[in-house]
Amino acid sequence: MKAPSILIVDDEPDNFDVIETLLNEGDWDLYYAANGREGIAFLEILPPDLVLLDVMMPGMDGIEVCQTIKANVRWQAIPVIAITALTAKEDLARCLAAGADDFISKPVNRYELRARIQSLLRIKYQYDRLQTLFGLREDMVKMIVHDLRNPLTGVLANLELLDTMKSLNTDLAWGLIDRAHSSAQMLQGLIDDLLTISSIESGKIRLNRTEVDLCALIHAVLGNFEAIAAQKNQVLVSHFSLDSEYKISGDFTTIRRLLDNLLSNAIKFSPNNSEIVVNVEWLEAGNSKIQVIDSGAGIPEALQQKIFEKYEVGTPMPDISQIGLGLAFCKMVAEAHGGNICVKNNQPRGSIFELTLPA
Numbered sequence: 001m002k003a004p005s006i007l008i009v010d011d012e013p014d015n016f017d018v019i020e021t022l023l024n025e026g027d028w029d030l031y032y033a034a035n036g037r038e039g040i041a042f043l044e045i046l047p048p049d050l051v052l053l054d055v056m057m058p059g060m061d062g063i064e065v066c067q068t069i070k071a072n073v074r075w076q077a078i079p080v081i082a083i084t085a086l087t088a089k090e091d092l093a094r095c096l097a098a099g100a101d102d103f104i105s106k107p108v109n110r111y112e113l114r115a116r117i118q119s120l121l122r123i124k125y126q127y128d129r130l131q132t133l134f135g136l137r138e139d140m141v142k143m144i145v146h147d148l149r150n151p152l153t154g155v156l157a158n159l160e161l162l163d164t165m166k167s168l169n170t171d172l173a174w175g176l177i178d179r180a181h182s183s184a185q186m187l188q189g190l191i192d193d194l195l196t197i198s199s200i201e202s203g204k205i206r207l208n209r210t211e212v213d214l215c216a217l218i219h220a221v222l223g224n225f226e227a228i229a230a231q232k233n234q235v236l237v238s239h240f241s242l243d244s245e246y247k248i249s250g251d252f253t254t255i256r257r258l259l260d261n262l263l264s265n266a267i268k269f270s271p272n273n274s275e276i277v278v279n280v281e282w283l284e285a286g287n288s289k290i291q292v293i294d295s296g297a298g299i300p301e302a303l304q305q306k307i308f309e310k311y312e313v314g315t316p317m318p319d320i321s322q323i324g325l326g327l328a329f330c331k332m333v334a335e336a337h338g339g340n341i342c343v344k345n346n347q348p349r350g351s352i353f354e355l356t357l358p359a
C-alpha cells in the first residue's frame with residue numbers, strides 16, 4: 001500500500017526539521033511548503049492524505065489556509081491538524097471554526113503528534129473507502145438502468161411497428177407481438193431478480209413454500225426456452241421421466257426464476273447446434289440434485305466461485321449481454337432454501353451447473 005503523504009505548511013524551515021525528526025521511522029511521505037500560498041499550490045498538484053498546518057504565518061496565515069482547504073470540495077476531506085503556539089481557548093476555537101480537524105500545541109510531543117496523525121488517517125481511509133463504494137454503486141445504478149432500457153426499447157419498437165400495420169391478423173404482426181412479449185418477459189425477469197436479491201440481502205425475503213414438483217417445473221421451463229434455443233439450433237434434453245416423484249418444499253416462483261437463469265445462461269454461452277441437458281437425481285439424504293449441462297465456452301477454474309457474486313461477468317464475451325446478476329440470484333435463492341449451487345467443468349468442454357435442494 002502507498003505510504004500516506006503529509007504536507008507540512010510552516011514558514012520556519014527549522015520547524016519542518018523538528019517534525020521530520022519526530023515523524024521519522026514512520027511510513028509516511030513528508031512534503032514541505034514554506035507559506036500558505038505554496039501550501040495551496042501544492043494541494044492543486046498533489047492532494048496529500050493529511051496537512052500539518054502552522055497557525056501563525058506571515059501573509060496567508062494558517063486560519064486562512066484552513067478555510068481555503070475546507071471550502072474546496074476536492075480537499076474538504078483532507079484532515080488538517082493546526083499546530084499552534086497559542087494556548088488561549090479563543091484561538092483554539094478559531095482553528096476549529098476554520099475547519100481544522102484537530103490541533104496540537106507547541107512544543108510538539110512525538111507521541112501525541114503520531115497518535116493524532118494516525119487517528120485522523122484512519123478516518124480519512126474510511127472516508128476514501130466509502131467514496132469508492134459510492135462510486136461503484138453509482139456505476140451499478142447506471143448499468144442497471146441501461147440494462148433495463150434495452151428490453152423496454154424492444155417492447156416499444158415492436159409495439160410502434162404494430163401500430164403502423166393495417167391488419168393485425170398477419171404472421172408479421174404475430175411475430176412482432178411475440179418479440180414484444182419476450183422483451184417484456186426479459187424486462188420483468190430482470191426486475192424480479194433485482195427485487196428478490198435486494199429483499200434477500202436485507203434479510204426480508206419470505207419464501208412462499210409450497211410443494212413443488214421439480215420434474216413438472218423443469219418440463220415447463222424447458223418448454224418456455226424451446227423457441228429461444230431453436231434460434232441457435234440448440235436441442236434441450238431432459239433426463240428424467242415426467243412420472244418421477246421429485247417433490248420438494250420450496251418457493252415456486254423463485255426456483256422457477258433460478259432455473260430460467262441457468263437455462264438462459266446455457267443457451268446464451270453455448271454455440272449453435274449444441275445440446276443442453278437437464279438432469280434430476282434424488283440424493284440419499286432426500287435432497288435433490290439438478291444439473292444443467294452445456295458444451296459451451298466453459299468457465300476457467302479461477303472464476304468458478306467469482307461468477308456467483310453480483311455483477312461478476314467472468315470472461316467478457318463479445319456481442320453477448322453480460323450483466324452478472326443471474327447467478328448471484330441463483331446462489332441467494334438456493335441458499336435461502338437451505339441448498340447450494342456450484343459449477344464444474346463438463347468434458348470435453350462446457351459447464352455443469354449443479355443445484356442441490358433439500359427435500
Ligand SMILES: Nc1ncnc2c1ncn2[C@@H]1O[C@H](COP(=O)(O)OP(=O)(O)OP(=O)(O)O)[C@@H](O)[C@H]1O
Pocket residue numbers: 261265266269270294296297298299307312313314315316321322323324325326327328351
Ligand atoms: N453456462 C455458462 N457457460 C459459460 N459461462 C457462463 C455460463 N453461465 C454463466 N457464465 C459466466 O458467468 C457470468 C455470470 O453469469 P450470470 O448469469 O450471473 O450473469 P450474465 O449471464 O452475464 O447476466 P444476467 O444477469 O443477465 O444473467 C457470465 O457473464 C458468464 O461469463
Ligand SMILES: [Mg+2]
Pocket residue numbers: 261264265324325326327
Ligand atoms: Mg445469466
